[in-house]
Amino acid sequence: MTVRAFEYVRADDVGAAVAMVSADPAAQYLAGGTTQVDLMLKDGILEPERVVDITRLPLRGITADDRTLRVGALTTMEELAADPTVAGRLPFVRAALLAGASTQLRNMATIGGNLLQRTRCRYFRDPTVPDCNKRTPSTGCAAITGAGARMHAILGAGETCIALHASDLCVPLVALDTVVRVRGIEGERRIPLTEFYVLPGDRPDIETVLRHGDLVTGIEIPLPPAATRSGYLKVRDRASYEFALVSVAAALTVQGGTVTEARLGLGGVGTIPWRARAAEQILTGAPATVQTYRAAAEAELRDPFTVPGTAFKPELARRTIVRALAELGGGEA
């Protein structure tokens, strides 16, 4: 495969980097590279003419106060997993981080890059497959007609695209109402993670609300109340170093047998990191029982979009939700 040559530029300054990439449609940022270098050099799916290495920018580090954990975009997954506040107050974020990839990849991959990782859809990544609406709009979707769809989405999916957002980390982050800090040529803005991603619709190539040249500079994670119990349950084909078939990030506050607050995110099933609001609605104010958890799971999986290869997923998702909630909230009959 011939891979297009590119100019490599190392950025020293956030503003200059944003200005350079914003002004050049053929330029891309590069940080950890764990999803981008393979798409550039191995698959030939990304073809930047200029690569702006942002890894030396001062966007690294973690600070916390009583209410919020602030994480620089260039903090690695391993660094975030090792943070004492994450271990103490956000155990399901730590669990999700360590359930993802391998130590080698977690030493490379940054938090900003994790948010913006590209789908692992094998059809998207195969340049010999011409029909991919995510690569080129209106060319069709080989995943829907192909026999190999399995690690694909059933929520937020449709006839145009079933590509999965494969992040583990984003599952608890979206449940926690994490905020993304973004620097653009017009300045800084804060975007809730729940509004950061765009469903595929008729333009699966548009994945986030970011404009070209926007740079994720960090995230802000609200810390849950001390009484909250949280967990991350990941179901996969092998015990380690594998993407999720289904994962559940749940944070429950139960008082006197009643769920007073519920936060639920789903992985392995959505075209975007999935906030399970329908399930949360059922849970909130309801008795902490398996019956409630089943009703919540049913509500969230009411209308999945499946292909033969993903037909097993709705039921797997329901059961995983019930198990995750029962482990946190009790209520086993």
Add this chain to the structure above:
Amino acid sequence: MSQDPHHPPPDPGTVRLTLSVNGAEHELRLDSRVTLLDALRDELGLYGTKKGCDQGACGACTVLVDDRRVLSCLTLAAQCEGRQVSTIEGLSADGRLHPLQEAFLRHDGFQCGYCTPGQIMSAVALLREGRTGTDDEIREFMSGNICRCGAYPNIVAAIREVAGEGAR
């Protein structure tokens, strides 16, 4: 190698850099697309680091950059300027193998040997990370290194032995 965006070098498809590998510095002029793995093997003749899948799935190319284990196949060489790269060739000292290398020999921690340099570099980092408390912990945090011969029990035994020596 910071470049003034307004004055790019004559050939924008190449980079000049100093690569520090196992304590030795190398002045290189490379195509920007060259990965750390290809620079080590093709430019520096350090063939110990292996190219397995070349797409971040197998761990055969594991090296240390600033003492952290990373995949050299997904790292651009240009990104390593000013970093300390450590490969399997740098492990032995004064003609003596690293304790992990000796333990892999003793426990037969390989069959074909292709994944072995990556396994050992990964295990060197694992020991520093302190993730050798139980066999399950060793397996979990070595899961990024695939062995298609299936030498896993012996690999775990080799690591466990060296970890135990360190604890004594």
